[in-house]
Amino acid sequence: MNTSIYKPGESVVHRLNPVTKLVVAAAVSILVFLVPNYRFALAISLALFVGVAVAGVSGIVLRLVGLAMVPFGALLLVIQGILNPANHDAPFFVVGPVTLWEAGVAETLLIFFRVLVLVLSFLLMATTSQPQKLRIALMEKGVPPQLAYVFIASLQIIPQIQARAEAIADAQQARGLDREADIRTRSKSLVALLAPLLIGTLIVANTRALALNARGFNRRTPRVFLYEVADPAGERALRWASVLAVIGAGAWRVFRWL
Amino acid sequence: MALIDVDDVSFRYSTQPGDERALRGVSYSIEEGEFVGITGVSGAGKSTFCRTLAGQIPHFYQGEFDGTVRIDGVDTRARSIGDLATDVGFVFENPYNQLTGATSTVLEEVAFGLETLVDSREEMKRRARDALATIGVEGLADRDPMQLSGGQSQRVAIASVVAMRPRILVLQQPTAQLDPEGTEEVMEVVAQMNREGYTVVFVSQDLERLAPHLDRLAVFDGGRIALDGPPRDVLGTAEADDLPVLVPPPVRIGYRLRESGRIPAAEPLPLTLEECAEELSGVVETASDRGVASAVDDDVPPSPGATSPNDAASPQSAVDSASTAPVTDSAADSACRSDDANGRVEARGEVVLDDLHHTYEGGVHALRGVSFSLDDGCVCLVGQNGAGKSTLVKHLNGLLKPTEGRVAIQGVDTTEQRVAQLSRRVGLSFQNPDDQLFHSTVEEEVRYGPRNMGYSEDVIDELTERAIERAGLTDVREKNPYDLGDPWRKRVAVASVVAMDTPIVVLDEPTGGQDAPGHDLLGDIVEALVKDGKLVVVIAHDMDFVAEHADRVIALARGTVLLDGDPATVLSDRETLSEADVRPPQVTRIGTAIGLAEPVLSLDELYRRLDVQTH
Numbered sequence: 001m002n003t004s005i006y007k008p009g010e011s012v013v014h015r016l017n018p019v020t021k022l023v024v025a026a027a028v029s030i031l032v033f034l035v036p037n038y039r040f041a042l043a044i045s046l047a048l049f050v051g052v053a054v055a056g057v058s059g060i061v062l063r064l065v066g067l068a069m070v071p072f073g074a075l076l077l078v079i080q081g082i083l084n085p086a087n088h089d090a091p092f093f094v095v096g097p098v099t100l101w102e103a104g105v106a107e108t109l110l111i112f113f114r115v116l117v118l119v120l121s122f123l124l125m126a127t128t129s130q131p132q133k134l135r136i137a138l139m140e141k142g143v144p145p146q147l148a149y150v151f152i153a154s155l156q157i158i159p160q161i162q163a164r165a166e167a168i169a170d171a172q173q174a175r176g177l178d179r180e181a182d183i184r185t186r187s188k189s190l191v192a193l194l195a196p197l198l199i200g201t202l203i204v205a206n207t208r209a210l211a212l213n214a215r216g217f218n219r220r221t222p223r224v225f226l227y228e229v230a231d232p233a234g235e236r237a238l239r240w241a242s243v244l245a246v247i248g249a250g251a252w253r254v255f256r257w258l
Numbered sequence: 259m260a261l262i263d264v265d266d267v268s269f270r271y272s273t274q275p276g277d278e279r280a281l282r283g284v285s286y287s288i289e290e291g292e293f294v295g296i297t298g299v300s301g302a303g304k305s306t307f308c309r310t311l312a313g314q315i316p317h318f319y320q321g322e323f324d325g326t327v328r329i330d331g332v333d334t335r336a337r338s339i340g341d342l343a344t345d346v347g348f349v350f351e352n353p354y355n356q357l358t359g360a361t362s363t364v365l366e367e368v369a370f371g372l373e374t375l376v377d378s379r380e381e382m383k384r385r386a387r388d389a390l391a392t393i394g395v396e397g398l399a400d401r402d403p404m405q406l407s408g409g410q411s412q413r414v415a416i417a418s419v420v421a422m423r424p425r426i427l428v429l430q431q432p433t434a435q436l437d438p439e440g441t442e443e444v445m446e447v448v449a450q451m452n453r454e455g456y457t458v459v460f461v462s463q464d465l466e467r468l469a470p471h472l473d474r475l476a477v478f479d480g481g482r483i484a485l486d487g488p489p490r491d492v493l494g495t496a497e498a499d500d501l502p503v504l505v506p507p508p509v510r511i512g513y514r515l516r517e518s519g520r521i522p523a524a525e526p527l528p529l530t531l532e533e534c535a536e537e538l539s540g541v542v543e544t545a546s547d548r549g550v551a552s553a554v555d556d557d558v559p560p561s562p563g564a565t566s567p568n569d570a571a572s573p574q575s576a577v578d579s580a581s582t583a584p585v586t587d588s589a590a591d592s593a594c595r596s597d598d599a600n601g602r603v604e605a606r607g608e609v610v611l612d613d614l615h616h617t618y619e620g621g622v623h624a625l626r627g628v629s630f631s632l633d634d635g636c637v638c639l640v641g642q643n644g645a646g647k648s649t650l651v652k653h654l655n656g657l658l659k660p661t662e663g664r665v666a667i668q669g670v671d672t673t674e675q676r677v678a679q680l681s682r683r684v685g686l687s688f689q690n691p692d693d694q695l696f697h698s699t700v701e702e703e704v705r706y707g708p709r710n711m712g713y714s715e716d717v718i719d720e721l722t723e724r725a726i727e728r729a730g731l732t733d734v735r736e737k738n739p740y741d742l743g744d745p746w747r748k749r750v751a752v753a754s755v756v757a758m759d760t761p762i763v764v765l766d767e768p769t770g771g772q773d774a775p776g777h778d779l780l781g782d783i784v785e786a787l788v789k790d791g792k793l794v795v796v797i798a799h800d801m802d803f804v805a806e807h808a809d810r811v812i813a814l815a816r817g818t819v820l821l822d823g824d825p826a827t828v829l830s831d832r833e834t835l836s837e838a839d840v841r842p843p844q845v846t847r848i849g850t851a852i853g854l855a856e857p858v859l860s861l862d863e864l865y866r867r868l869d870v871q872t873h
Contacts, residue, residue, distance in 0.1 A: 004402065006362055132366045153360040160359065160404070164693075170657050171693040174686035175755060176710025178678030192706075195696035199740065203692070207355040210318055214348050215371030216340040216422065224376050226369045226383070 013055035018134035020235045025121035027242035032117045034249040041113030048120040057127040080107045137229045260287035267325035280306040282481035293452040296461045298478030299773040300743040313342040347419035349429040353411035365399040368418045389421035409440025426457045434771030437643045466506035490527045502774040507844045508534035535851035608633045615662035624649040626817040635809030636794045642839035645814040647797045655684040685760040689767045691751035701735040707758040725757035745776045764795045801843040805859040813838045830857030
């Protein structure tokens with residue numbers, strides 16, 4: 001059982017300031033949405049895959065990407081490639097009564113790689129940034145302590161919620177809930193699975209808020225941090241470059257639109 | 259001046275009806291260095307009292323607050339929770355909820371609260387390491403806090419509070435969710451801290467372990483302090499007046515000896531096993547052989563063939579000797595079992611485990627060849643956390659399937675049916691009630707189980723009614739389970755499974771964190787189910803519960819059966835049990851300490867053996 005999404009390591013990606021990773025992730029995610037060409041998003045995705053391999057976090061990242069992106073891609077292809085009438089111009093491929101449209105395929109590729117960049121870049125950031133260093137780095141950049149805590153806690157809480165969801169499913173099945181029954185029965189049973197999870201999460205959040213408070217979290221005195229998070233000039237330049245690239249791409253889009 | 263001064267404090271939570279109060283005019287003071295225990299039934303005001311000490315009331319919980327609480331002379335109203343934390347450290351019941359959930363090492367976790375308190379990183383590290391050393395967990399500094407055992411987690415939680423260097427520690431049922439080993443760890447550490455000068459307020463139902471450490475014990479009842487004083491006196495009074503307090507066996511035995519005139523009434527009551535044994539040793543001599551011998555042919559079943567406890571290590575011999583838990587050949591009568599018109603599976607169940615192995619995906623080999631069969635009565639599974647108890651019971655309703663070997667429930671192989679189908683034969687109630695509860699009233703929650711079984715409305719009504727009554731929930735049936743305390747929610751969860759009326763009922767640690775009435779109630783439920791002819795399998799850490807209710811005890815260790823037999827045989831096999839990290843119940847240990855040849859499982863039995871009459 002491993003309850004954290006963070007995978008410790010010594011790679012160059014791990015050593016980057018967490019805020020740099022966060023800014024770059026945000027920047028590339030915005031960029032791919034500004035550049036209306038799937039090849040650009042594909043190129044960024046490939047670069048990110050290289051980063052994932054270098055960081056040695058392929059195991060967890062590929063598993064999560066597969067879980068999210070395979071069903072998403074399939075759904076996208078059905079909706080954009082086959083169903084969406086706006087894309088019905090030139091057929092790309094015809095199987096019996098089903099036509100896959102060219103414009104639909106292009107649209108699918110574009111959306112798919114854009115979302116892939118978003119998912120990959122944030123997973124790479126989350127799996128290689130030690131939560132506390134991320135929190136400290138955020139606060140050093142002026143993010144309020146509460147917000148910084150909530151940000152890293154929500155990254156960490158996913159595996160915990162997963163474990164609890166399993167415990168709840170076990171407990172309700174033990175009371176006769178049928179997870180393998182027909183769709184109607186199963187949709188009715190959703191509340192039995194979700195309600196305890198939601199209530200439980202609220203109770204934990206409440207207790208945590210109180211416990212953090214009782215550990216002086218809300219005191220307004222100057223803070224001392226356990227770690228020193230390095231922030232070399234090169235990384236600052238990288239962050240500015242990312243921001244400038246986004247601004248540049250945005251300006252270019254606006255210019256073309258005018 | 260007292261360090262803690264509570265003066266005429268009343269509190270009503272904003273969620274409570276207008277005339278109810280969680281605290282009603284409580285006045286109490288605690289001197290520096292005192293170790294105060296607090297006990298009482300669920301809903302008596304214990305938690306609310308603790309919350310006022312740490313300033314959580316009035317600063318966090320909304321409601322009407324009257325009176326004053328002063329810490330070292332300063333009104334808690336005048337200080338924030340964060341500021342008070344440097345004087346009052348507060349430890350919650352569930353360590354997992356108390357930790358930040360966002361750190362990757364224990365050291366980070368403990369240092370977290372120091373961010374706003376210290377002047378330099380070096381001081382932060384030093385204080386965090388000091389706190390870990392104080393609690394005796396410095397070896398855990400680099401571990402992931404979410405991967406610790408319950409006892410370790412709770413000690414880390416205490417360390418994170420201690421790092422802030424408070425003078426007072428308030429612990430709100432910190433051991434209720436821990437196994438016996440974790441409980442011992444936490445009690446030991448807190449007692450040590452008290453010796454080092456900390457003032458401690460410790461809420462617990464586990465007085466057997468807590469009372470010997472205390473300077474003072476307060477019993478809460480209905481929002482007031484009903485009793486307060488040295489633990490011997492308070493527990494003596496509680497025993498004499500039959501108050502709903504879990505009075506430890508040494509006190510009860512001591513009280514009985516005084517009541518019967520065997521010991522002068524003025525002598526202080528014994529509190530520990532050693533004190534009790536010493537006192538009893540004198541009595542045994544005066545009782546002579548007569549008392550010891552006459553007990554054997556009473557209606558208590560003597561432990562059959564248990565002359566050599568080591569026999570029990572072989573499961574077969576123990577099974578043969580288990581006169582109270584008949585283990586019949588199951589194949590013969592399973593054929594005639596059938597579901598009746600109502601869809602209710604016929605009573606009497608049996609379970610056959612044949613060389614059961616389970617290896618989890620991650621490679622943990624949790625069960626390593628477990629074989630036994632169960633028919634009826636109350637079967638208790640004992641053993642330390644990680645021994646495989648939970649993994650084992652999840653096989654009984656098919657939540658887990660064997661990775662090797664076979665599990666058959668009433669002749670049906672569990673791999674052949676879905677969990678929902680098996681749940682008509684086996685009802686299983688897990689340890690954490692909050693994994694189950696989601697209805698807005700207790701009654702609806704209890705109905706959920708039987709409704710899933712597909713019974714007719716009449717049958718559901720009848721079963722729900724009976725379960726509510728048995729679990730003592732009649733008065734709260736219209737309430738929302740989440741407005742009730744933990745022990746009550748547990749009863750609701752158990753009732754909901756009992757209402758399914760399955761021939762086999764499995765309960766995971768039903769008495770954990772329960773108050774005295776809860777203990778009795780859950781014991782009664784188990785007895786009633788057994789009387790109905792059901793097979794009841796109970797995972798139990800509470801050896802007193804095992805001694806009182808088990809017909810058969812199976813001790814697991816490292817995924818194998820260590821002992822299997824009747825309670826007298828298993829519970830008296832101290833040496834083998836210690837391999838499973840299980841200690842016999844206190845009354846059994848007292849019997850052993852005074853040299854009784856046959857194991858004793860209950861106080862009544864002990865009194866009979868020693869011929870201690872009340873009249």
